[in-house]
Amino acid sequence: MSSNPSEFIPPAAPRIGDAEIEAAVAVLRTGRVVQGPEVAAFESEFSETSGTEHCVAVNSGTSALQLSLMALGFGPGDEIIVPSFSFAATANVVRLVGAEPVFADIDPRTFNIDPESAASLISPKTAAIIPVHLYGHPADMTALTALADKHGLAVVEDACQAHASSIDGTPVGSFGSVGTFSFYPTKNMHALEGGIVSTDDAQLARTLRLLRNQGMEQRYANEVVGANMRMTDVSAAIGRVQLASLKEWTLQRQANAEFLNENISSVVTPHVAPGVSHVYHQYTVRVEGDRERFQEVLKDEGVGSAVYYPTPIHRLKPFWDVDQERGRTWDLPETEKAAGEVLSLPVHPSLSRSDLERIAQAVEKAGSRQ
Ligand SMILES: *Cc1c(COP(=O)(O)O)cnc(C)c1O
Numbered sequence: 001m002s003s004n005p006s007e008f009i010p011p012a013a014p015r016i017g018d019a020e021i022e023a024a025v026a027v028l029r030t031g032r033v034v035q036g037p038e039v040a041a042f043e044s045e046f047s048e049t050s051g052t053e054h055c056v057a058v059n060s061g062t063s064a065l066q067l068s069l070m071a072l073g074f075g076p077g078d079e080i081i082v083p084s085f086s087f088a089a090t091a092n093v094v095r096l097v098g099a100e101p102v103f104a105d106i107d108p109r110t111f112n113i114d115p116e117s118a119a120s121l122i123s124p125k126t127a128a129i130i131p132v133h134l135y136g137h138p139a140d141m142t143a144l145t146a147l148a149d150k151h152g153l154a155v156v157e158d159a160c161q162a163h164a165s166s167i168d169g170t171p172v173g174s175f176g177s178v179g180t181f182s183f184y185p186t187k188n189m190h191a192l193e194g195g196i197v198s199t200d201d202a203q204l205a206r207t208l209r210l211l212r213n214q215g216m217e218q219r220y221a222n223e224v225v226g227a228n229m230r231m232t233d234v235s236a237a238i239g240r241v242q243l244a245s246l247k248e249w250t251l252q253r254q255a256n257a258e259f260l261n262e263n264i265s266s267v268v269t270p271h272v273a274p275g276v277s278h279v280y281h282q283y284t285v286r287v288e289g290d291r292e293r294f295q296e297v298l299k300d301e302g303v304g305s306a307v308y309y310p311t312p313i314h315r316l317k318p319f320w321d322v323d324q325e326r327g328r329t330w331d332l333p334e335t336e337k338a339a340g341e342v343l344s345l346p347v348h349p350s351l352s353r354s355d356l357e358r359i360a361q362a363v364e365k366a367g368s369r370q
Helices: 018-030 037-050 061-071 089-096 115-120 141-151 202-212 233-243 246-263 291-300 317-326 333-341 353-368
Strands: 054-058 079-083 100-104 126-129 154-158 178-182 195-199 283-286 342-345
Touching: 018 233, 037 054, 037 178, 037 195, 037 233, 054 061, 054 202, 061 089, 061 154, 061 178, 061 195, 061 202, 079 089, 089 100, 089 317, 115 141, 126 141, 141 154, 195 202, 246 283, 246 353, 291 342, 291 353, 333 342
Parallel strands: 079 100, 079 126, 126 154, 154 178
Antiparallel strands: 054 195, 178 195, 283 342
């Protein structure tokens, strides 16, 4: 795809093409529209990407996280360690099950949870850690799984931004007790809305399946109290179409990132840890000067950009207020610094060569005006 040189380059470009539309219409014509054959096929196909025995499809990435915490039996009295530098869903789900989020700092190079910070926060109440593979770069799963094993903690991977990312060839979503993925339109692949939980544990997979469907395997033979987090077959059919292109799109994102790395020198470009396959959900640089002005210059050059995330989760009102009341404070210097500096540039697979050249030139121009 190539774009007109005067056209604005958006930071994300979700695809709903003819193949997605035809797949959705075909499902509607069958009348089997919820948790049917398309969902089963999508689960089975996605388990190759997650590298796990089982995948359980749900209606969002947030549901995938919440369902995982429910299935693992976490609730009031439990503390769950999360990075504060993430999308709010990572911590919202902890509160939604009645547990307490405990906020760890990040590694400034990868923007991911710092295992040493996580270790310093472990208490007798700690039940789990939720590492987020932010921007598509995997968290340090070697250190984190060692820490979790040492203290008997569960690991719930938030891989909502990291489809097909890997460490030494092992895909994310297969390191923890469970992995969770989102299929929201702006993610590396989508299903309109949707999510999946990946796991190698057959018993846990069964519990996840029960809990997503009112606690039922057989209709009206309820075994436990459950929710309705079912995926529709329309979503699953679209997800299958997208999954078929995920490899190609990931390679395109990586090639786009490579081009930007080579042609940008005025700001700090993304770090990639050894052995890691970064899937560039976001291509995120650090702007050490005036970020708003930097964005203005990009915009004047027709280049979109976005800040993920301007406010760390611990500073968001629902978390901040509760912590204030309890007199709990967090010491998260790298999180605060990153929130003030990060800027994500377009890296999506529909960028043309001339788009990429325009992005790099605009960044160099913005950088020179700092
Ligand atoms: C998108 C996202 C989620 C939530 O996924 P939804 O499908 O939007 O509910 C959770 N965590 C992270 C890090 C995300 O980027």
